Amino acid sequence: MTYTGDQILVTRSSMPSFEEYCEEIRKLWDSHWLTNMGVEHKEFQRQLEGYLSCPHVILYTNGHLALENAIAAMGFPAGSEIITTPFTFASTTHAIVRNGFVPVFCDVRQDDYTMDAGRIEGLITEKTAAILPVHVYGNLCDVEAISRIAQKYHLKVIYDAAHAFGVKYKGISAANFGDAAMFSFHATKVFNTIEGGAVCFADDGLVDILNDMKNFGIRGPEEVVYAGGNAKMSEFQAAMGICNLRHLDAEIAKRKAAAERYRERLECVPGIRLCGQKEGVESNYAYFPVVFDGFAAGRDEVFAQLRENGITARKYFYPLTNSFACYRDLTTAGAEKTPVAAFLADRVLTLPLYADLALEDVDRICDKLLSCKR
Numbered sequence: 001m002t003y004t005g006d007q008i009l010v011t012r013s014s015m016p017s018f019e020e021y022c023e024e025i026r027k028l029w030d031s032h033w034l035t036n037m038g039v040e041h042k043e044f045q046r047q048l049e050g051y052l053s054c055p056h057v058i059l060y061t062n063g064h065l066a067l068e069n070a071i072a073a074m075g076f077p078a079g080s081e082i083i084t085t086p087f088t089f090a091s092t093t094h095a096i097v098r099n100g101f102v103p104v105f106c107d108v109r110q111d112d113y114t115m116d117a118g119r120i121e122g123l124i125t126e127k128t129a130a131i132l133p134v135h136v137y138g139n140l141c142d143v144e145a146i147s148r149i150a151q152k153y154h155l156k157v158i159y160d161a162a163h164a165f166g167v168k169y170k171g172i173s174a175a176n177f178g179d180a181a182m183f184s185f186h187a188t189k190v191f192n193t194i195e196g197g198a199v200c201f202a203d204d205g206l207v208d209i210l211n212d213m214k215n216f217g218i219r220g221p222e223e224v225v226y227a228g229g230n231a232k233m234s235e236f237q238a239a240m241g242i243c244n245l246r247h248l249d250a251e252i253a254k255r256k257a258a259a260e261r262y263r264e265r266l267e268c269v270p271g272i273r274l275c276g277q278k279e280g281v282e283s284n285y286a287y288f289p290v291v292f293d294g295f296a297a298g299r300d301e302v303f304a305q306l307r308e309n310g311i312t313a314r315k316y317f318y319p320l321t322n323s324f325a326c327y328r329d330l331t332t333a334g335a336e337k338t339p340v341a342a343f344l345a346d347r348v349l350t351l352p353l354y355a356d357l358a359l360e361d362v363d364r365i366c367d368k369l370l371s372c373k374r
């Protein structure tokens with residue numbers, strides 16, 4: 001790389017002021033209570049249940065363990081199949097496999113890269129227990145069609161909503177679709193708790209199970225009911241969440257301005273495809289994916305030429321999870337089984353997007369991108 005000036009990375013964590021965070025964690029120095037569901041954890045959980053209008057929010061130390069536990073909590077029989085998509089981060093597929101279940105890969109839609117609901121029924125077998133779609137980039141899946149299919153075949157729906165915190169559809173938060181939804185609060189997300197995550201759901205019967213699973217299965221001082229692990233969110237993570245939640249709407253508004261500028265600059269460029277915008281969705285502007293199909297340069301050339309100029313875009317999500325080396329022996333794997341996802345994975349680039357990205361920087365990125373050549 002030859003560039004020596006200011007680097008622009010794909011994202012940049014949103015943070016409160018140093019003083020605001022110090023004020024929030026002052027009480028931890030007074031109490032010496034640092035983890036195990038203390039006051040900050042309880043307060044953050046209460047605030048999230050209100051913000052998301054969701055009956056239950058269980059906090060986790062990261063999104064991946066939240067998803068693993070959400071799947072485990074459903075009590076599916078051994079050997080069950082779970083229909084999911086390969087156009088996602090490794091976590092989604094790993095969470096299924098690490099629970100001992102078989103991922104069955106459904107292709108995605110051309111316009112928003114979410115699960116193609118029209119292909120789900122063709123993948124259902126007597127072993128299918130659940131559908132695990134991904135609101136990829138914060139794009140809401142076809143929640144209505146997926147819900148109809150799940151009801152018809154008595155399947156559970158667990159959404160990987162890692163990218164969709166703050167997204168609403170017809171005024172309803174992404175937390176409230178499916179039997180459970182998992183959010184990631186990783187440092188790179190629209191809303192972060194440094195590391196962190198949550199499972200959101202309405203069923204009162206899941207509360208004890210999920211709380212037990214994230215805390216060694218300990219229900220009381222002398223009662224252990226489940227061989228659980230440790231996935232608790234600490235007080236410092238919860239304090240970061242409380243601070244960042246105060247600024248979330250302003251952060252999303254700033255992201256929106258940057259995303260709109262990208263759209264203005266790139267929308268009508270031949271060979272560049274942008275994500276469709278679904279009616280009724282309030283977006284969180286989590287990512288800005290661009291698909292290069294017939295542009296003056298291919299995706300890999302654009303990626304390399306931007307890097308030469310100090311701009312790091314990312315190939316989220318290449319490679320597809322169904323082509324990972326660790327799934328080579330899985331009979332359901334193989335990118336050729338999901339041709340639309342394979343097409344997108346070879347052509348997509350997510351451009352830098354974060355709240356503090358100046359519109360001048362968006363212009364600089366677009367200028368460089370539009371000058372890329374083979």
Ligand code: T4K
Nearest residue numbers: 009010011012013062063064089091162184185186187188
């Ligand atoms: N499901 C889906 C669909 C997901 O996308 C994810 C996570 C999960 C489940 C699992 O949730 P978590 O268990 O992670 O909560 C990142 C994130 O680590 C990961 O959370 C995320 N998805 C995935 C899409 O991206 P990397 O390896 O690309 O991150 P990294 O370290 O290269 O960082 C990217 C950029 O972010 C850096 O260039 C600069 C910026 N950054 C990074 C860090 C770590 C910051 O500004 N601050 C930071 O602290 O995986």
